[in-house]
Each structure stands twice: as C-alpha cells, then as structure tokens.
Amino acid sequence: MADDSPDDGRTGAEVLGIGGASAFVAPAVGLIGVFLLLPALWTLYLGITNLELTGVAAAQPEIVGVDNFTRALSDPDFHHSLWVTLVFVAGSALLGQTVLGLWLAWLVRRWRGWTRSLFEVLVIIAWIIPASVVAFLWTAFLDATGGTLNAILPGSVPWLIDWPLASIIVFNTWRGAAFSMLLFSAALNAIPPSYLETAQLAGANLVQQWRDIVLPTIKGHILTALLLISLWTFNLFTPFLITGGGPGNATEILPIYVYRRALRFGELGYGAAISAIMLAINLLIALVYLRLAGGRGQEPA
Amino acid sequence: MKNWTKLAATVAVSALVLAGCSGEEADPGTTDPGTTEPDATTGSPDGTAAPDDDGTSADLPEGPVTLSISENAAVGGKNAATAEWITEDVIPSFESMMEEQGVDVTVEFVPAASGDEDYKTRLALDLRSGAGPDVIGFDQFWVAEFDAADYAAPLAEIVGPEIEDWEGWDAIPEAVQGSFVLNDQKYGIPFGTDGRVIYYRKDLFEQAGLPTDWQPTSWQDIIDAGRTLQEELPDVTPLQFNAGVSYGEATTLQGFVPILLGAGVEPYQDDAWTGATEAMTQALGFYDTIFGEGLADTDLQLLANGREQSFEQFANGQIAVLAEGDYFWRSVIAPDGGQFPVENVEDVVGYAKIPAMEPGAGIRGQDFVSASGGTGRILNPNTEAPQVAWELMKWMGSEEMVSAFAEREPRITARTDVNETALQDQPMLQFISDEVLPITWYRPGFETYPQVSTLIQETVESVARDRATAEKAASSYESELQGIVGADNVSGG
Numbered sequence: 001m002a003d004d005s006p007d008d009g010r011t012g013a014e015v016l017g018i019g020g021a022s023a024f025v026a027p028a029v030g031l032i033g034v035f036l037l038l039p040a041l042w043t044l045y046l047g048i049t050n051l052e053l054t055g056v057a058a059a060q061p062e063i064v065g066v067d068n069f070t071r072a073l074s075d076p077d078f079h080h081s082l083w084v085t086l087v088f089v090a091g092s093a094l095l096g097q098t099v100l101g102l103w104l105a106w107l108v109r110r111w112r113g114w115t116r117s118l119f120e121v122l123v124i125i126a127w128i129i130p131a132s133v134v135a136f137l138w139t140a141f142l143d144a145t146g147g148t149l150n151a152i153l154p155g156s157v158p159w160l161i162d163w164p165l166a167s168i169i170v171f172n173t174w175r176g177a178a179f180s181m182l183l184f185s186a187a188l189n190a191i192p193p194s195y196l197e198t199a200q201l202a203g204a205n206l207v208q209q210w211r212d213i214v215l216p217t218i219k220g221h222i223l224t225a226l227l228l229i230s231l232w233t234f235n236l237f238t239p240f241l242i243t244g245g246g247p248g249n250a251t252e253i254l255p256i257y258v259y260r261r262a263l264r265f266g267e268l269g270y271g272a273a274i275s276a277i278m279l280a281i282n283l284l285i286a287l288v289y290l291r292l293a294g295g296r297g298q299e300p301a
Numbered sequence: 302m303k304n305w306t307k308l309a310a311t312v313a314v315s316a317l318v319l320a321g322c323s324g325e326e327a328d329p330g331t332t333d334p335g336t337t338e339p340d341a342t343t344g345s346p347d348g349t350a351a352p353d354d355d356g357t358s359a360d361l362p363e364g365p366v367t368l369s370i371s372e373n374a375a376v377g378g379k380n381a382a383t384a385e386w387i388t389e390d391v392i393p394s395f396e397s398m399m400e401e402q403g404v405d406v407t408v409e410f411v412p413a414a415s416g417d418e419d420y421k422t423r424l425a426l427d428l429r430s431g432a433g434p435d436v437i438g439f440d441q442f443w444v445a446e447f448d449a450a451d452y453a454a455p456l457a458e459i460v461g462p463e464i465e466d467w468e469g470w471d472a473i474p475e476a477v478q479g480s481f482v483l484n485d486q487k488y489g490i491p492f493g494t495d496g497r498v499i500y501y502r503k504d505l506f507e508q509a510g511l512p513t514d515w516q517p518t519s520w521q522d523i524i525d526a527g528r529t530l531q532e533e534l535p536d537v538t539p540l541q542f543n544a545g546v547s548y549g550e551a552t553t554l555q556g557f558v559p560i561l562l563g564a565g566v567e568p569y570q571d572d573a574w575t576g577a578t579e580a581m582t583q584a585l586g587f588y589d590t591i592f593g594e595g596l597a598d599t600d601l602q603l604l605a606n607g608r609e610q611s612f613e614q615f616a617n618g619q620i621a622v623l624a625e626g627d628y629f630w631r632s633v634i635a636p637d638g639g640q641f642p643v644e645n646v647e648d649v650v651g652y653a654k655i656p657a658m659e660p661g662a663g664i665r666g667q668d669f670v671s672a673s674g675g676t677g678r679i680l681n682p683n684t685e686a687p688q689v690a691w692e693l694m695k696w697m698g699s700e701e702m703v704s705a706f707a708e709r710e711p712r713i714t715a716r717t718d719v720n721e722t723a724l725q726d727q728p729m730l731q732f733i734s735d736e737v738l739p740i741t742w743y744r745p746g747f748e749t750y751p752q753v754s755t756l757i758q759e760t761v762e763s764v765a766r767d768r769a770t771a772e773k774a775a776s777s778y779e780s781e782l783q784g785i786v787g788a789d790n791v792s793g794g
Contacts, residue, residue: 053425054443055748058450144600161600244547244605248766263422265755 040279046272053266061269068273078274080249081257085234088169088253093233096173098226101180109188120182127178135241138171142242160243164250168239176232180225187221188214220293227289231282254278361404366686368693371411371424372438379414381638382710383438387697390705395696399689406689418549428452428681435684436694441480441675444488445748454682455486460691469698472716476743480675483746489679490698491715495626496737497559497671498652499523505621506651509533515651518668519659520563520587523622527596530621538598540591541611541623544765545602546758553754554672554744556624557761560584562670562742563657569745573792574753576779577772583658585764585771592765602765609640616641624655627733631712638710652729654736664742671741677715713738752785 016024047068051061072078108119126134141148144158159167191214199209215222237255239245245256252260254274262271370387374380392408399406411434413420421443427433429452447453456464464487470478473491481489503513509530517523527539542556558568564580575581591597601607601614612633614620623629634643634650643649655670657663663670678697684690696702703716707723713734714720724730744750760778763769769777783791 052450053422053429054446054450054452054751056449058425058429058452158600161603242605246547246605247600247603248762248768263426264418265752266422266425 040276043272043275043279046269047276048273049269051269051272053263053268055266057269058266064269068270069277071270072274072277077249077252078257081252081254084165084249084251085253087165088172088239088251089230089233091165091169092172092176093229094226096169097176097180097229097233098222100173100177101225102184102222104177104181105184105188109185123178123181126174127176131238132241134175135238138167138242142167161247164243164247168242168251171239171242172233172236175238176229180229183221183225184218187218191217223289223293227286230285230289234282234285235278361399361402361688361692362686365405365407366689367407367409368436368684368686368690369409369411369434370436370438370693370697371413371434373413373415373417373420374438375412375414378412379640380632382632382706384410384412386702386706386709390709391693391697391702394702395693398696399692404689406693408693416549425450425452428683431683433681433683435681435686435690436697437679437681439489439677439679441491441677442744442746442750444481444483444679445746446751447679448483448488449748452682453488453679455483455488456680456691457486459680459682459684460687464691467695469695469700469716472700472718474715474717477675477715480743480746481677481679489677490694491675491677492698492703493677493712493714494673494675494738495628495713496673496733496741497555497624497626497655498733498737499622499624499655500615500629501526501622501651501653502615502618502620502649503651504649505530505534505537505618509621513651516653517656519656520560521659522656524590524594524596526622527591528594531594531596534621537618538601538614538620539622540597541601541615541620542588542591542597543602543608543611543624544588544592544597544599544761545604545607546755546762547605548602548608549758550754551608551625552758552761554674555626557584557588557757558672558742558744559624559655559670560587562664562672563655563662565657565662565664567664567742568753568757569747571792573790574782574786576782576791576793577775578792581778582771582775585760585774587658588761588764589771593767597765599765599767602762613641616643627713627730630729631710635710647728652732654740667740669740671737672744673738673741674744675715749786753782756781756785 048063048065049061050057050064050067052058104123108116111119129137139160140146142159144150144156144161147159149159150156157163195213196209199213204212235255236253237259239251239253240256240259243251245252245260249257255278258271258274258278261267261274370391372380372383372387374383374387376384376388378384387410392410396406396408413423415423417440421440424433424437424439425447428447429450444453469490477491477494478487480494481487481491499517501515506513506515506526510533511526511529515526517526523540530537530539542560543552544556545552561568561575561580561584564583566575566578566580568575592599598620601611604610611620611623612629615623616634625633630646630650630652632638633640634646636642636644636646657668657670660668678694680687680690680694698716700716700718703714703719704723706712707714707719711723711727711730713730714723720734724734747753756778760774763777764771764774779791779793
C-alpha cells in the first residue's frame with residue numbers, strides 16, 4: 001500500500017490543489033451520495049415513523065421516534081430472525097462457501113486443460129444461473145413427494161419442513177462455493193510451487209504445509225472472500241423463493257423478516273427500522289474485517 | 302415509471318427555462334405545451350378543450366390514449382379465463398368501439414399470477430408512487446384500507462357525477478353494489494360474488510363406505526367421516542381445512558370464518574371484534590382435533606405453496622374433503638381450463654353446505670353457514686384519462702361483456718340479467734346461488750380487517766402446528782387483537 005503515494009510523500013491534494021482534487025472526487029462522492037447515503041438516510045427517517053403500506057398511516061405517517069427500534073430490540077420474532085441469520089451466515093458463508101471453495105480450489109490446483117475448464121464451468125454454472133431458476137430447481141430437488149433427492153435416497157423426507165434451515169444452508173453453500181473457489185484458485189496460483197515442493201522434500205506433511213505456507217500466503221485473500229461472502233449472505237433474499245421463510249418462521253432470515261413485516265404486513269416504518277439495524281450490522285461486519293486486514297498490513301514485515 | 306417520466310420532463314423543462322434565461326431569446330414559445338403535448342386530462346388552461354359539449358363522448362380526449370388493466374390473472378396460468386376474456390374479448394371490442402367515436406385508445410393488459418397478498422402489495426406500491434394500472438381488478442375488502450391510504454377514491458371524484466347515470470347499476474342488486482361502497486360513495490363496479498362449501502371426493506367416500514351424497518349436519522359429522530377415511534384409506538389425507546399463514550386470506554375466509562360462524566359468532570359483531578369467547582375457543586378446538594388426530598396434514602399447511610399443493614392433492618384423489626369457495630370449482634378442478642382439472646368432475650366431486658357446530662348453533666340460529674366476498678374493478682385515482690378509463694370500466698361491466706365472461710367461465714356475476722341465463726346449466730353455481738348465498742355472511746370492509754385476518758392465520762397455524770392449545774391460542778389472539786384494533790373494540794371471553 002505504501003507504493004500508492006508519490007515518492008516525495010506529498011498527498012494527492014497537495015499535488016493537484018484542493019480544487020483539482022475536489023473535481024476528481026466529486027463525481028464519485030455525488031454517486032455515493034445519491035445512491036448510497038440518501039437511501040440510507042431515507043431508511044433511517046422511515047424507521048422513526050409509523051408509516052404503513054395501506055390505511056391511514058400510509059397517507060399521514062407520524063414520527064414515533066425510536067419506538068420502532070425499541071420494539072425490534074424487544075421483539076422475540078426479531079431475536080429469532082437475528083439468530084437464524086447468524087446460523088445461516090456461519091453455516092453457509094463462513095463454513096460452507098469458504099471451506100468448500102478452498103477445498104475445491106486445492107483439489108484442482110494442478111489440473112490443466114479441458115478437465116479443469118469443464119470442472120470450472122460446472123461449478124460456475126451454479127453461480128450464474130438466475131436465482132429464481134435455481135430456487136425452482138432446489139424446490140424440485142427437495143420436494144417431499146416427487147423430489148429428486150427422495151428418489152435417490154430411500155424413504156420420503158419432507159426436507160424443507162423437517163430440515164428447513166439446513167436445506168437453505170446447503171443450498172447457499174452450493175450456490176456460492178464457485179465464487180470463493182475462483183478467488184482461491186487465483187490465490188493458490190500465487191504460491192510459488194517451489195515452496196511446497198521444498199517443504200515436501202523437507203518432510204512437511206499436509207497440515208504443516210497448510211499452516212506454514214498456504215494459509216500465511218493467502219490470508220489476505222481469505223479475509224477478502226470472507227468479507228464479501230458474509231455481507232452477501234447476510235443480505236440474501238433468495239431462500240425466500242424456496243421456503244418463504246417457513247415453515248412458521250424457521251428460515252426467516254433478516255431480509256425475509258423485513259420483507260414480511262414491511263410488505264406482507266404493511267408495516268413499512270417498522271421494516272425500515274429493521275433495515276437500519278441490518279445496515280449497522282453490515283457496517284460492523286465490514287469494520288471487523290477491515291480491522292483484521294489492516295492489522296495485517298501494519299505488522300512489520 | 303410515470304414519476305420518472307415526470308421527473309425527466311421537469312428536468313428537461315427546467316433546463317430549457319435556464320437556457321432561455323441565459324440566452325438572448327427568452328421567447329415564451331417554448332411554454333406552449335398545448336400544441337405539442339396532447340394532454341389526456343380535460344380543461345387545459347387556455348380553454349380550448351370545450352368540455353361542455355353535449356353527448357357522452359364530449360369529454361373524451363382526441364389524442365391517443367393508453368390505458369392499462371390489471372388482474373391477478375395470466376393467459377394460460379392463474380385465472381386464465383379472466384386473462385383471455387380481457388385480451389380477446391374486452392380489449393379488441395373496446396378499442397374498436399372507441400375508434401368509432403374518434404378516440405385513439407390502446408389498452409394494455411398487465412398480468413399477474415401470484416398470491417392475492419402479493420398482488421395487493423404490488424398494487425399498493427404502484428399506487429403509492431403515483432403509478433399503477435388505470436383499471437384495477439380488486440377485492441372488495443381492500444377498499445377501506447386503500448381509501449384510508451389515499452390509493453383509492455370515489456368514482457364520482459375521479460370521473461364526475463355522471464357515473465350515476467350508467468344504466469348497468471340497475472342490473473346489480475343494491476347489496477352487491479354495497480360491497481364497493483364506502484361512506485355512501487361508489488368506489489368500483491362489482492363483478493362477481495361467491496360462497497364457501499365443503500368439497501368431497503365421491504370415489505374415495507365410496508371406497509371408505511361413506512355415503513356419496515354426503516351432507517354433514519355438525520362438526521362431529523365431519524370429524525367422524527375423517528376418522529372413517531383415515532381407517533379405511535390410510536394413504537389418503539382425510540380433511541383439508543386451510544390453516545397456514547402462507548395460504549393468506551384463504552385460511553381466514555375458506556375455513557376459519559365459516560367454522561367460527563358455525564359456533565354462533567361473527568368475527569365482528571355488535572360493534573366489536575370477537576375476542577377469546579367460548580365460540581372462538583370452540584372454533585380453534587375444531588382445528589386442534591382434526592390436526593391433532595392427523596385427520597388433516599400439518600406439513601401441508603406450512604409449505605410456501607401449500608395451497609396449490611392441496612389443490613393438486615385433492616385433484617389427484619390424495620385429499621378427500623376440502624373446504625373452498627366456488628372459485629375452486631370454476632378455476633381449479635374445472636375439466637377444461639382448470640389449474641388441476643378433474644375429469645367427470647360432476648361424478649367424482651361432491652359439494653355440501655358447511656354445517657354449524659350442531660344444528661341451530663350457527664349465527665342467526667342457522668344449521669348451515671358460509672362466507673362470501675366479492676371482486677370487481679376500481680379506477681386508479683391518478684389515471685391520466687379518467688373519462689376513457691371509466692368508459693372501459695363500464696364496458697367491462699356491461700351485459701355484453703359480462704355474458705362473454707360467463708361463457709368462458711360460468712360464475713355468479715354481479716349482474717342479475719347475466720346470471721339468469723349463465724347459471725342455467727350450472728348445477729354447482731345454481732346450488733351456491735340458491736342454497737348458500739341466502740345463508741352467507743359478507744366480509745366486512747374494515748380498514749383493519751386485513752391485519753385481523755393475518756392474525757387469524759397465525760392463530761390457526763399455531764393450533765395446527767400444536768404450538769398452542771385452543772384456549773391458549775384464543776387468549777393470545779385476544780391480546781394481539783387488542784393491539785390492532787384497540788382494547789375498547791374487542792369483546793372479551
């Protein structure tokens with residue numbers, strides 16, 4: 001990172017002058033303001049009103065202060081939803097996608113030619129098919145009576161009812177492993193093969209190779225992948241297309257909870273408050289990762 | 302969409318104005334939109350529209366008009382007959398009719414094939430942003446809440462007092478008109494009404510040794526039939542009474558409300574919502590019994606597409622008894638065009654009135670009960686061409702068009718003149734019209750009704766999932782109900 005600043009140590013503003021620097025930054029700041037800051041502030045504003053989708057409170061919403069936020073924090077449904085979301089993110093993003101992606105990347109790191117292309121295409125297909133199509137495929141796959149999985153396995157298990165959360169965790173792992181595999185493939189390629197060969201010659205076993213060579217080298221990539229995947233998964237709505245948040249509220253992750261509250265039950269104000277809380281959690285996740293990544297950068301080499 | 306157009310136009314106009322100011326030629330020529338922009342609304346400020354001519358088409362604009370109709374229907378999918386009727390009958394005839402009057406009208410059909418709640422959400426969002434279709438297929442019980450949110454307005458306000466002059470009103474009974482009336486103001490033209498019954502598979506009843514001309518006279522009769530079916534046909538789910546949140550309004554109106562009415566109480570009675578009364582506990586107890594004994598399939602209530610699956614299972618003979626509206630007969634199991642057609646439906650499927658808990662225990666001392674709603678069409682308050690949209694709405698409610706619909710899908714329409722002929726060869730609909738409608742209960746158009754309905758769905762589901770006993774569910778229903786409508790408006794148990 002130290003290479004980014006000019007050699008004489010002057011900052012961009014010093015080189016360009018304040019006006020020039022502002023002109024360069026203005027378009028970006030403008031875009032961020034219009035498409036990120038304004039909606040976020042607007043969400044915060046809606047969160048302090050009792051706005052509803054229909055009825056009197058739709059026409060004349062009133063400011064209710066922090067009522068929506070205090071209500072959320074004491075709402076058992078919100079607690080439940082937050083917990084389900086954490087399990088979902090931990091299961092499908094941290095464990096599922098990252099571990100599976102890393103393992104797949106390791107598995108094929110020496111493959112070349114058409115087998116590798118074929119493999120990559122197969123994995124990436126899971127990632128690029130539109131969500132609605134994928135949701136339909138998985139509904140058909142897990143269906144209790146005519147589903148593919150029940151045709152393969154003996155018995156007839158209503159997966160989406162008996163194992164709803166596990167089902168969407170497996171689904172999302174399957175869906176997203178391709179991305180982290182691609183990322184990790186690139187990272188593994190960056191490890192000079194001679195390092196691993198030397199280690200093997202020196203008698204290092206697989207665990208030692210990973211601990212001493214692979215993980216330290218690709219730590220940055222892993223953190224980046226974790227950050228992106230966690231945020232995506234945290235905000236993912238696709239499971240709604242498979243379970244509808246049910247049975248009951250067993251798979252009601254936060255985006256589905258917001259959708260149900262805001263649009264199905266019409267409580268736009270309350271939904272906006274939950275969205276604002278989600279925004280805060282997103283920021284928190286990002287900060288934690290940036291802190292980890294930053295800490296790495298500041299370490300003396 | 303419209304908002305964006307407006308925004309873009311505003312920006313463009315502002316830019317023009319600014320340009321005009323800065324240049325030497327501040328000519329007002331650019332501020333004459335009348336010549337370039339054919340405004341759909343009448344009465345432009347310079348008075349050229351001459352809105353006071355005689356004749357019905359005087360107010361119709363001359364420029365090209367584009368209108369849109371929305372229904373929760375799609376060609377080849379949900380409510381296919383409605384979608385085909387609109388695209389094949391209504392739109393071509395209306396466009397050529399308008400052309401004869403010298404108005405260039407293009408009508409678009411905006412299809413949907415989603416759950417009724419999703420359709421309603423979409424409409425609310427559209428209308429909230431000032432957009433949305435011009436003529437809107439609508440459920441009668443949404444009127445109050447949409448009006449309170451300023452998404453809907455009286456026809457006289459949107460179009461003008463001449464809406465009272467439509468001769469079609471004479472063919473629609475006052476009570477049916479009332480389903481789209483709020484504070485003595487007409488909000489829409491009603492199109493159809495319906496009633497709820499119990500359907501049963503005659504073939505399965507025969508195999509189980511039950512009578513094929515079944516008419517239960519008490520809840521116990523239903524439970525007994527279910528137990529017999531359970532014993533004789535273990536592969537068949539005996540009963541289906543909707544009990545899931547994902548079923549939406551169908552849990553409330555097709556099942557719970559008739560059951561509650563059968564216990565002698567209306568959801569809203571004597572100026573208060575019914576709380577944890579004995580009747581409420583009894584009604585929930587019925588669900589407790591059938592789901593507790595496995596006479597009905599709990600899992601089926603919890604699936605996101607449970608209602609469609611229940612339809613399919615009944616059509617396949619995997620469910621023996623199912624409570625539904627006449628919609629089920631017309632649109633779901635109809636041999637041609639149904640979602641899950643059943644061959645020889647008259648021989649295979651029977652229908653019976655929904656019994657009260659015991660004879661005479663129902664509301665008004667009735668032996669049998671039912672519940673009804675109604676559909677129709679309202680106008681978008683933001684429509685850019687209210688006069689033409691009203692013409693279109695009238696045309697959709699005309700005898701000619703309603704008859705054309707009844708030919709595609711026989712149903713009990715709002716028009717008595719059409720019903721006289723349309724129901725002739727329809728024993729099922731005749732049954733609804735003659736036997737069910739006289740004893741039915743009409744869903745109230747309260748602003749809070751949809752929220753109460755959602756609460757009912759959650760309550761019934763909690764019983765079906767065995768998360769709560771009937772007593773506990775009733776008391777938590779009451780406390781949540783107080784949160785929605787206010788404690789003063791709930792009658793306690």
